[in-house]
Amino acid sequence: MKAFIYEKYGPPETLRMAEVDKPAPDADRVLVKVRAASINAADWHVLRGKPLFSRATLGLLRPKHKILGVDIAGQVEAVGSGVTRFKAGDEVFANLLDHGYGGFAEYASVPVDVLSLKPANRSFEEAAAVPMAAVTALQGLGHHGEIQPTHKVLINGASGGVGSFAVQLAKAYGAEVTAVTSTQNLDLVRSLGADHVLDYTTADFVGGGRRYDLILDTVGNRSVRDLRRALAEGGKASVTGFTSVAKLLAVSLRGGRDVAMVQAHVTAKDLELLSELIEAGKVRPQIDRRYRFADLPAAIAYLEQGHARGKVVAEVA
Numbered sequence: 001m002k003a004f005i006y007e008k009y010g011p012p013e014t015l016r017m018a019e020v021d022k023p024a025p026d027a028d029r030v031l032v033k034v035r036a037a038s039i040n041a042a043d044w045h046v047l048r049g050k051p052l053f054s055r056a057t058l059g060l061l062r063p064k065h066k067i068l069g070v071d072i073a074g075q076v077e078a079v080g081s082g083v084t085r086f087k088a089g090d091e092v093f094a095n096l097l098d099h100g101y102g103g104f105a106e107y108a109s110v111p112v113d114v115l116s117l118k119p120a121n122r123s124f125e126e127a128a129a130v131p132m133a134a135v136t137a138l139q140g141l142g143h144h145g146e147i148q149p150t151h152k153v154l155i156n157g158a159s160g161g162v163g164s165f166a167v168q169l170a171k172a173y174g175a176e177v178t179a180v181t182s183t184q185n186l187d188l189v190r191s192l193g194a195d196h197v198l199d200y201t202t203a204d205f206v207g208g209g210r211r212y213d214l215i216l217d218t219v220g221n222r223s224v225r226d227l228r229r230a231l232a233e234g235g236k237a238s239v240t241g242f243t244s245v246a247k248l249l250a251v252s253l254r255g256g257r258d259v260a261m262v263q264a265h266v267t268a269k270d271l272e273l274l275s276e277l278i279e280a281g282k283v284r285p286q287i288d289r290r291y292r293f294a295d296l297p298a299a300i301a302y303l304e305q306g307h308a309r310g311k312v313v314a315e316v317a
């Protein structure tokens with residue numbers, strides 16, 4: 001099968017298309033013919049081996065995993081002997097972050113606990129856009145943030161992959177949503193359902209008089225002190241991304257029950273919930289750009305610039 005492989009850390013051009021062995025599904029796994037993949041920040045971080053401390057787990061001198069890619073959608077080609085929930089031909093979507101990556105390939109071997117039937121009314125590309133970003137939004141809002149319909153919620157970075165799902169999910173929970181983005185994306189976040197918008201080039205959500213019960217910060221450019229200043233009494237902030245290692249350390253060391261880092265772990269249960277919400281029309285994947293599989297390095301380079309408007313996807317076959 002064809003796959004994009006990388007043998008040393010570096011920029012997107014480090015990736016090259018190669019012919020590799022098709023994986024065989026183990027007993028508890030499913031072989032998926034990948035029809036589409038989406039790009040995540042994790043892909044370019046892992047490709048570059050950055051931050052440097054991540055190489056302790058990714059491979060000290062060279063990458064342990066040869067094939068990147070965490071989010072996929074496709075068709076079940078074959079199932080392992082222990083699999084009963086899926087059968088050949090099922091249309092599925094999955095996330096491989098906790099299972100050694102491998103999504104940027106024509107076939108992927110996927111454990112059933114990170115696999116679900118895809119939303120029937122959405123394309124493979126739309127389904128591939130969902131897992132990492134939407135589950136991060138769901139877990140940040142739900143697990144840590146304990147979102148309630150009465151909450152005033154602020155999404156920082158509302159126009160990106162995680163943010164575009166977070167705005168819609170927070171609305172689906174019935175919350176009042178303020179979306180922070182730049183001037184050119186104000187209409188986009190309004191169209192996703194935001195009740196209020198803030199242009200970060202002209203306004204600051206900290207110290208502006210409004211306080212929030214829940215902040216989902218997908219940018220990670222604020223201090224813990226700033227986030228606390230923007231929280232209402234008893235409020236919580238979930239931080240999913242960081243603009244520097246110093247910001248990450250600050251949340252780890254000075255955060256607490258109120259301000260916490262969210263490390264998303266995709267589960268089949270969360271994927272099934274998202275599938276239902278999408279089928280019901282309550283959430284819709286916002287696709288920014290579509291690339292051909294052969295142009296995957298360009299897709300990663302685009303995402304790495306940090307100004308995606310929703311998700312970036314690649315059609316695989």
Ligand SMILES: NC(=O)c1ccc[n+]([C@@H]2O[C@H](COP(=O)([O-])OP(=O)(O)OC[C@H]3O[C@@H](n4cnc5c(N)ncnc54)[C@H](OP(=O)(O)O)[C@@H]3O)[C@@H](O)[C@H]2O)c1
Pocket residue numbers: 040041042132133136156157158159160161162163180181182183185200218219221240241242262263264265303306307308309310
């Ligand atoms: N912890 C986890 O499990 C997990 C999972 C997924 C992602 N993440 C992390 O979460 C972060 C976001 O991921 P993503 O996929 O949403 O990224 P993305 O798709 O690249 O989106 C980045 C967005 O950030 C916005 N932005 C940039 N600077 C901003 C600012 N100063 N204020 C407000 N918005 C700003 C951009 O909008 P403009 O163009 O308008 O600037 C863009 O829409 C990344 O750091 C990623 O590594 C973590």
